Amino acid sequence: MTQISQSPAPRAARSNTGRFIGLATLTTVVALLPLALPNAFYVDVAIRIAILAVNGIALNLLMGYTGQISLGHAGFFGLGAYGSAVLTAHFGWSPLWALLAAAAMTAVIAWGVARVILRLRGHYLAMATLGLGIIISIVLSNETAWTGGPDGMAVDSFSLFGVPLSGERRWYWVFGGLLIGTVILAQNLIDSPAGRALQALHGSETAASVAGIDVGRRKVGVFVLSATVAAVMGSLSAHYAGYINPGIAGFLQSVELVIIVVLGGMASIYGSIFGAVVMGLLPQLLAGYEGWDSVLFGLIMVVTMIVLPRGVVPSLTARLRSTRFGTKGNAPC
Amino acid sequence: MRLFNTMMGIACALGLGALAATALAADPVKVGSVLSLTGGASSLGDPELKTLEMMVEQTNKAGGLLGRPVALVHYDDGSEPGKANVLVKRLIEDDKVDMLIGGTTTGASMAMYPLIERAQIPFISLAGALVIVEPVKHWMFKAAHHDRMVGQRVMLDMKAKGYKTIAMLSDTSGFGQSARKEMQNVAQKVGITIAVDETFNPKDTDVTAQLAKIKNTPNVQALFVVTFGQGAVVVTKNVAQLGIDLPHYQTSGVATREYIRLSGPAAEGVRLPAPVLMVAAELPDSDPQKQLSIDYVEEYEARYKTDVSSFGAYARDAWFIWTNAVKQAKSFDKVKIREFIENTAGLPGTSGIINMTPQDHLGLDVSGLKIVTIKNGNFVIAN
Structure with a gap:
């Protein structure tokens, strides 16, 4: 892409520069943030935001770009977390193999389920994924012998080739690195032929299939990808927190992920990161307003969605662009 | 003027020192x-x-x-x-x-x-x-x-009363499930049979289905409900509605006046193990x-x-x-x-x-x- 002279090129060049600036900014923030964090609690909040952001981006690939809703995504997160926890605790597997096995298992389950439920659309798809998430969380709380039931279970710390990974600061670099990696992968996917196929079937499945896109396969593919990313994050965060309970796979967690995607902006990678920052920080900031925190939280959500209906990042980018160029532009990020 | 400045300086230093000292002493x-x-x-x-x-x-x-x-x-x-x-x-x-x-x-x-x-x-x-x-x-x-102690206390009371076959209804919360497991163990040890073992979601607003099953099981001599908070009130009211006249046991999870107030007359006669706090006035004066x-x-x-x-x-x-x-x-x-x-x-x-x-x-x-x-x-x- 160094020889740019044809007419479509400027757009590509612009989006490439935009991508680079975005990525450079994100990397700088991730690299410098620890200097500004006074103690382990703040590092912990940053880590939890990174986990939410990666999950948000993965879900956004499915919801924002492909237009398939999932209200059961925390279920996959839970499968990864419990897969790792059970394999390490009951079978003595090493954490790395447990993580890979849990991810593979989740991928297989997601693949099997996706082939059936992705035939559904709209509300029906929402209902099916909702049911799936609830089933997973019920299984996790009822299989007491394996999962410890509603009281949850402790998870050993993660070790790689015999070196234990402990302490918030070390984990911070793991999750920070994963976040940057996920952003790079997601951006490349979206700009690849496969990604364009996903966006095409979001616009119209019929038109997409007329254009030669295997709609069913693409949808299943992105669903499995998204579920697997959630499972890997589940495994890692289980090792990080040292404790899991079925609540992590619950309906509310799934809704939280959906909020991240919708609030930050559908089909916007940085929107998902923004959504994760809001969802990670707001409860901590509001923790002092006991009893009012839920009210304030809801109020902020409602006002944001009324004022910025397309999500914060896309709406603001569009507004910025229209003031700068005097026209209504579309946000590419 | 110079002396004044020095004096002020000393005064300030003393003041600051005093402040620091009180801050240290008052550090909670x-x-x-x-x-x-x-x-x-x-x-x-x-x-x-x-x-x-x-x-x-x-x-x-x-x-x-x-x-x-x-x-x-x-x-x-x-x-x-x-x-x-x-x-x-x-x-x-x-x-x-x-x-x-x-x-x-x-x-x-x-x-x-x-x-x-x-x-x-x-x-x-x-x-x-x-x-x-x-x-x-x-x-x-x-x-x-x-929960094991609560179970032991209840089962011992049941045994003293001569109940051998009971029905148990527990909620699906962490407390309910953990307690249910303990109760099963304790029952086995003291020789009480749990003939019906039903569960319900603590957020349910109606548990008559489970209670009807208990009511229709022959030979059940007592009912033991393992839950707390809102769930207990729902169960208690449903028990009264269905006219179940089995001896009704609850856990210490309902040892609050709020439970009695919300359940109304339906709570009359319910037995439960409770910390002495609830009945302190009845204790002998020598009790510490x-x-x-x-x-x-x-x-x-x-x-x-x-x-x-x-x-x-x-x-x-x-x-x-x-x-x-x-x-x-x-x-x-x-x-x-x-x-x-x-x-x-x-x-x-x-x-x-x-x-x-x-x-x-x-x-x-x-x-x-x-x-x-x-x-x-x-x-x-x-x-």
Whole structure:
């Protein structure tokens, strides 16, 4: 892409520069943030935001770009977390193999389920994924012998080739690195032929299939990808927190992920990161307003969605662009 | 002029020094607490917080602890154990607390513990399940009777009454399921058969389906309901609606006046094991638990104009276990305080006489639980 002279090129060049600036900014923030964090609690909040952001981006690939809703995504997160926890605790597997096995298992389950439920659309798809998430969380709380039931279970710390990974600061670099990696992968996917196929079937499945896109396969593919990313994050965060309970796979967690995607902006990678920052920080900031925190939280959500209906990042980018160029532009990020 | 400046300088320095000194002396001891103030367990968390706030005020009025004032830092986990895990990190790392009391639910306490163990801070949990103290966890203690004891107390009473075949109805919460498992074990040991073993969701607004099954099972001699809060009220009302006249047992999870008020006449005759707190006035004067229980009830009810519950009383006991240990240790050294808590001996509390050992981080026996029954809208000791 160094020889740019044809007419479509400027757009590509612009989006490439935009991508680079975005990525450079994100990397700088991730690299410098620890200097500004006074103690382990703040590092912990940053880590939890990174986990939410990666999950948000993965879900956004499915919801924002492909237009398939999932209200059961925390279920996959839970499968990864419990897969790792059970394999390490009951079978003595090493954490790395447990993580890979849990991810593979989740991928297989997601693949099997996706082939059936992705035939559904709209509300029906929402209902099916909702049911799936609830089933997973019920299984996790009822299989007491394996999962410890509603009281949850402790998870050993993660070790790689015999070196234990402990302490918030070390984990911070793991999750920070994963976040940057996920952003790079997601951006490349979206700009690849496969990604364009996903966006095409979001616009119209019929038109997409007329254009030669295997709609069913693409949808299943992105669903499995998204579920697997959630499972890997589940495994890692289980090792990080040292404790899991079925609540992590619950309906509310799934809704939280959906909020991240919708609030930050559908089909916007940085929107998902923004959504994760809001969802990670707001409860901590509001923790002092006991009893009012839920009210304030809801109020902020409602006002944001009324004022910025397309999500914060896309709406603001569009507004910025229209003031700068005097026209209504579309946000590419 | 020069002299004046020097004088001013000295005065300022002295003033600052004095300020620093008072600041040091007044540096409060911080007690951190994660409680369930909203969500399903809020009826438990609310009296716990009220009690802790009352205790802080009382302690400070009496001159603090070892000359230092006491401060409470608390957060609400919304009855979600996962949130408790985040919040306890905040208490440890950001608020830098010296002591932890709380964890309204078993899930929350267990979610908090790995971080507490790493930070090495003494922790007294207010939750119910046995798993908190068995196996013994170095830094975690417990103020409330656990579910096995509650089960033992109830089963022994059933056995004394000659009931051999019973029906059990437990909720699907952490407490309900953990208790259900314990009850099954205890029943087997004392020779009671659980003929029907039904479960329900604590958020259900109707459990007549399960109760009808129990009603239609022949030979059942008693009903044992294992739940707390809202669920217990629903079950109690449904039992009355279906006209089930089996002896009705509940757990200490309903030892609140709120339960009686919400259930109305349906609660009459319900039997349950309760901490002596609820029936303190009936105790003989020689009982060391009597006066302190009455004092706590009177102070609490005068201050908050609301009924006392056994959950708040657990927080009261936890507070005294801690302050007692601090006074004996004569320091705020966490390792020392932990040791003194572990060796608490003969300390009377609202739940019983507390005798902890390195093998027993609860220190209570079943004698602190009295079988009470509800009569004319009041708890009375059952015969």
